[in-house]
Amino acid sequence: MKKILLFLIAFAVSNLSLASSSALSIPVRLTFPESAKTVKEAVEWMIAPTQYRIVTDYQDSKAILEQPAPNINNKNLVVPLIDAVAVLVGEQNTILVDHDHKLITFIRGDE
Numbered sequence: 001m002k003k004i005l006l007f008l009i010a011f012a013v014s015n016l017s018l019a020s021s022s023a024l025s026i027p028v029r030l031t032f033p034e035s036a037k038t039v040k041e042a043v044e045w046m047i048a049p050t051q052y053r054i055v056t057d058y059q060d061s062k063a064i065l066e067q068p069a070p071n072i073n074n075k076n077l078v079v080p081l082i083d084a085v086a087v088l089v090g091e092q093n094t095i096l097v098d099h100d101h102k103l104i105t106f107i108r109g110d111e
Helices: 002-014 016-021 039-050 059-065 081-089
Strands: 027-030 074-080 094-098 103-107
Touching: 027 081, 039 059, 039 081, 059 103, 074 081, 081 094
Parallel strands: none
Antiparallel strands: 027 074, 094 103
C-alpha cells in the first residue's frame, strides 16, 4: 500500500499538466444529493460519471472521507470537478490523482 501512495505522489507531481485534460476538469454544479451524509458519499456521487475511484487504504484518506458532508449545495456555482472535490474534502487537504488508473486519494494538509 505504501508503494501505491508513493506512486500516486510521484505521478501527481510529475504530471500536473494532465489535470487540465482529464475528466476531473469538466464543469459541474457544486451540489450533491441530501442522502450523501459523509464527504465520501458526496465525492463518490460527484465523480461517479468519470469512472474514477477513491483509494481509502490510508489513514488520512479515511479520516477525511468519514467527516460529515459540508453544507455547500449551491446550484448556481459551476466549477471544475476537481475544485468541487477540493471544497468537499477541505481545501487545506491535498488531492492525489492517478489519471492512468483513475484513482483518487487524499492527504491531510493540516499537519
